Amino acid sequence: MLPNNFRWRIVLLLFLVTTINYIDRNVLSFAMxxxxxxxxxxxxxxTYTLTQADLNAFKIQYGWVDTAFKVAYAVGFMMIGWLIDRVGTKRGLAVAIGLWSMAGIANAFVSSFRGLVATRFVLGIGEAGNFPSSIKSIAEWFPKKERSFATGIFNAGANVGIIITAAVIPWMTLHYGWRISFMTTGVLGLGVLVAWWMTYQRPEQHPKVSPVELRYIQQDHQQEVIQGRLTWWRLLRYRQTWALIVGKFMADPIWWFYLTWLPDFFNSSESLDQTLDLQNIGLPFMVIYIISDGGSVFFGWLSSQFMKIGWELNRARKTTMLICALCVVPIFFAAQTQNIYIAVVLIAIAAAGHLGWSANVYTFASDLFPKSAVAMVTGIGGFAGAVGGAVLAAIAGPIRVQFGYLPLFLIAGSSYLLALFIINLLVPKMKPVEM
Structure with missing residues (x-):
């Protein structure tokens, strides 16, 4: 007898949460x-007319605001990953959604870079709870052979959030002002908090999960026997943890770079034959993130499909990650071409590769660690990714002002292949840890 499909409704709920998460964090990229x-x-x-010197100063200050968000995001991953493994996925994510939604609303009331740093810091703490909760939920609700596909689906919510932001926020900002944009998106977060609290439970406790589906979900769950106390320092003793750290530290900053600086790239790049403003920037972003959404779902599906036809976990994950890494390599041409359409396509393919990479790297936590450690391990990986993002954010503004976008795109194009090489050295064969 085939299982019913209630677990896919959980994926759709996580997709919705992730969508709102990315709407909240990306309003600022268009408000700038x-x-x-x-x-x-x-x-x-x-009434003052901004000079080029003013705009350069703004970009450098904006880089520090972005750095504050990423530092908070890093700290939040460690804090909330630990919290989720102790109070459960439902309560942990509820706390995170409430925190980031209130911080998003508070963004509407700031009037200086100092105030913006404070609200974005709190936003970063809250938003860090999304992925540890979601990855732990996938581990609770799916067997290993479906996890990368399920992760790819909910991870696509990131791009849907960006698409909605690109389609709505420029228009809303032009007609109602930037403060209303922040206020509206923060309220959306409170709405999704209600939906999450009313819907989510573990599969063995959920009244809508049949015994057949529960057996299917738990088909490869091992009995967890973890001797001693589970701590961050203990998890750092395992090569598998460091493989996740490398995969996040070297790839996440590139994604943050896209989210933060692509509006400015299309608005002020010296190489492109045309520039975009709030009135016409939405369409290119919709194209980029629709294509990259396809990459998240496709590469998540591809890895799962490789396993369904008999490939081992190690071969399936790493082959898919290699394909994703190769998709990113040509992006440096985007900083050299004059044709804006070519730039859009190159960036879209690279973004698709990143989301496919992310869907597979995130499954490391549930592939290689017991369920009770998944959120903490994901938190450690997310911390590493956010630290990398903070480092790149701190230097991106000065590099952009002094040298343009080519050095930043060169970093993006090479990071994934180097990360995969290091991961393979750390974990030549992906095997679950024995704790």
Whole structure:
């Protein structure tokens, strides 16, 4: 008898949570194109005409705001990953959603870079709870052979959030002002908090899960016997943990770079034959993130499909990750071409490769560790990714001002292949840890 499919409804719920998560965090990337926002953050009169020196100063200050968010995101991963493994997925993610939603609303009331640093720091703490919770939920609700596909689906919510942001926020900012944009997206988060709290339970406790589906979900769950106390320092003794750290530290900063700086790239790149502003920037972003959404789902499916036809976990995950890494390599041409359409396609393929990479790297936690350690391990990996993102954020502004986008795109194109090489050295054969 085939299982019913209630577990896929859980994936759709995680998809919705992730979508709202990315809407909240990406409003700022489009607000930074608004002259009123720039002037208020710089503390100059609204009638003042910004000079190029003002814009360069704004970009450098914006880089520090982005750094504050990523530092908080790193700290939040460690804190909330630990919290989730102790209070459970339902309560842990509820706390995170509430925190990031209130911080998102607070963004609407700031009037300086100092205030923006404070609200973005709190936003980073809260938003860090999304992925540890989601990965732990996938481990609770899916057998290993379906996890990368399920992860690819909910991870696609990141791009849907960006697509919605690109389609709506520029229009909303132009017509109602940047403060309303932040207020609206923060309220959406409170709405999804209600949906999460009313819907989520573990599969063995959920009244809508049949005994057949429960057996299917738990087909390869091992009896967990973890001797001693589970701590971050203990997890760092395992090569498998370091493989996840490398996969996140070297790839996540590139994704953060896309989210933070692509609006500016299309708005002010010296190489492109045309530039975009708030009135016409939405369409290219929709194209980029629709294509990359396909990459998240396809590469998650591909890894699962390899396992279904008999490939071992090690071969299936690493082959898929190699294909994803190769998709990113050509992105440095985007900083050299004059044709904006070619730049959009190159960035879209690279973003698709990243989301496919992310869908497979995130499964390391549930592939290689007991369920009771999944959120903590994911938190450690997320911490590493956010630290890498903070480092790149701190240097991206000065590099952009001094040298343009080519050095940043060269970093993006080479990071994934180097990460895969190091991962293979650390874990030549992917095997679950014995704790």
């Amino acid at each position: 194109l608004d002259d009123t926002f720039r002037k208020e953050m710089l503390g100059v009169p609204l």
